[in-house]
Amino acid sequence: MPRTSDKRERLVDAAMTLFHHRGFAQTSLSDIAAQSGVPLGNVYYYFKTKDDLANAVIHERMQHQHGIFQLCEQKDDPKGNLLCFLDFLVEHRADIAKYGCPVGGLCQELNKDESQLSDKADELLNQALKWTTLQFEQMQRKDAAELAQHLLANTHGASLLANTFNEPQIVKQEAEKMKDWIESL
Amino acid sequence: MPRTSDKRERLVDAAMTLFHHRGFAQTSLSDIAAQSGVPLGNVYYYFKTKDDLANAVIHERMQHQHGIFQLCEQKDDPKGNLLCFLDFLVEHRADIAKYGCPVGGLCQELNKDESQLSDKADELLNQALKWTTLQFEQMQRKDAAELAQHLLANTHGASLLANTFNEPQIVKQEAEKMKDWIESL
DNA sequence: GTCTATATGTTGATAGAC
DNA sequence: GTCTATCAACATATAGAC
Numbered sequence: 001m002p003r004t005s006d007k008r009e010r011l012v013d014a015a016m017t018l019f020h021h022r023g024f025a026q027t028s029l030s031d032i033a034a035q036s037g038v039p040l041g042n043v044y045y046y047f048k049t050k051d052d053l054a055n056a057v058i059h060e061r062m063q064h065q066h067g068i069f070q071l072c073e074q075k076d077d078p079k080g081n082l083l084c085f086l087d088f089l090v091e092h093r094a095d096i097a098k099y100g101c102p103v104g105g106l107c108q109e110l111n112k113d114e115s116q117l118s119d120k121a122d123e124l125l126n127q128a129l130k131w132t133t134l135q136f137e138q139m140q141r142k143d144a145a146e147l148a149q150h151l152l153a154n155t156h157g158a159s160l161l162a163n164t165f166n167e168p169q170i171v172k173q174e175a176e177k178m179k180d181w182i183e184s185l
Numbered sequence: 186m187p188r189t190s191d192k193r194e195r196l197v198d199a200a201m202t203l204f205h206h207r208g209f210a211q212t213s214l215s216d217i218a219a220q221s222g223v224p225l226g227n228v229y230y231y232f233k234t235k236d237d238l239a240n241a242v243i244h245e246r247m248q249h250q251h252g253i254f255q256l257c258e259q260k261d262d263p264k265g266n267l268l269c270f271l272d273f274l275v276e277h278r279a280d281i282a283k284y285g286c287p288v289g290g291l292c293q294e295l296n297k298d299e300s301q302l303s304d305k306a307d308e309l310l311n312q313a314l315k316w317t318t319l320q321f322e323q324m325q326r327k328d329a330a331e332l333a334q335h336l337l338a339n340t341h342g343a344s345l346l347a348n349t350f351n352e353p354q355i356v357k358q359e360a361e362k363m364k365d366w367i368e369s370l
Numbered sequence: 371g372t373c374t375a376t377a378t379g380t381t382g383a384t385a386g387a388c
Numbered sequence: 389g390t391c392t393a394t395c396a397a398c399a400t401a402t403a404g405a406c
Contacts, residue, residue: 021297022297023210023294023297025208025210025211026210026297026298099297100293100296100297104293104345105293105297107345107348107349108285108289108290108293108294108345108348108349109208109293109294111285111348111349112206112207112208112211112284112285112290113211121349122349122350125346125349125350126350129346146358149346149355149358149359150339150359150362152342152346153339153342153343153345153346153355153359154335154338154339154342155342156341156342156345156346157337157338157339157340157341157342157343157345158338158342160289160292160293160338160341160342160345161310161314161334161337161338161341163292163293163296164292164293164296164306164307164310165307165310165311170334170338173331173334174334174335174338177335
């Protein structure tokens, strides 16, 4: 038997995708086991409960989102960083229209949960809010927190509309609006 | 036995509240039966399936939302109507922060559903989009649809942030921003 | 029309052989 | 570490007495 196995990674990857596409509550451990090629009973060797697996998914999404923000920081120009983030959303508009924003979706659903998962998911949106606020602060804006809140409100609302009406261009149109807004600051 | 009964109405009311607070998938027919004081087995006399009940809830939300928009039309001034709608959101900011936007929540969740419920829920957001577009059209704006989309994106995103961080003032702050924006048009 | 009892399926989770 | 078999709880939905 191998000392290391990629089963845990495969489980988290499958869960991340399925939670995004179908939602947390609507995804069974059986679905995740099948998608990742791990027998159902073996899932519990890696995760004691479904919530445990969800925590791992949220952690992985944190890492993933952190990587996205790092990619947007290459220029050390805060205004350019924000525009780069909006471009990233536009690039992924097809996915957003089809399945919604993975971060917004998790927060929306887990906010209704009474477990500790709710707070963990909140950290995802908080990470985004902090990064966005930092960019505005580096633009010498005293109202950085307010501006960041406005930007995130718009992008997440745009994702909901795009997903609901299945129209990717809504993400693009709203992103363009926010890019003009940022340029005008 | 009474020819008419309020059981059906009580079931829809209870389902509407529970779907909002806990979500559709996380609410069982047993929960709804208990909350409305109707025995579980009797639910199926009024609704053949859970999806049937969900359809009734969506229809009721359509009526409810229609009533809200009518209340905002009292002045026959389109700009005032839009400001009135934003004031309505601010008034309900505590509920939005606690349970999220009932319309946005339903759309978000049912968008991931493969049944016909998804399309029905979309009509809710579409009703809001149409009304908002009409107001901008009456303001002689050629880009009415675009402006309406921007307004709804912002309010729904603000609801998500307020719900996630449990901060009602986010709804208020963003609504004020959009009121200023509308005044400036 | 109303309600109790129950069928039927799926879920998260466990036991224990290998 | 891995996997099969299975449990117990809960879900939607039905049967049938009243």
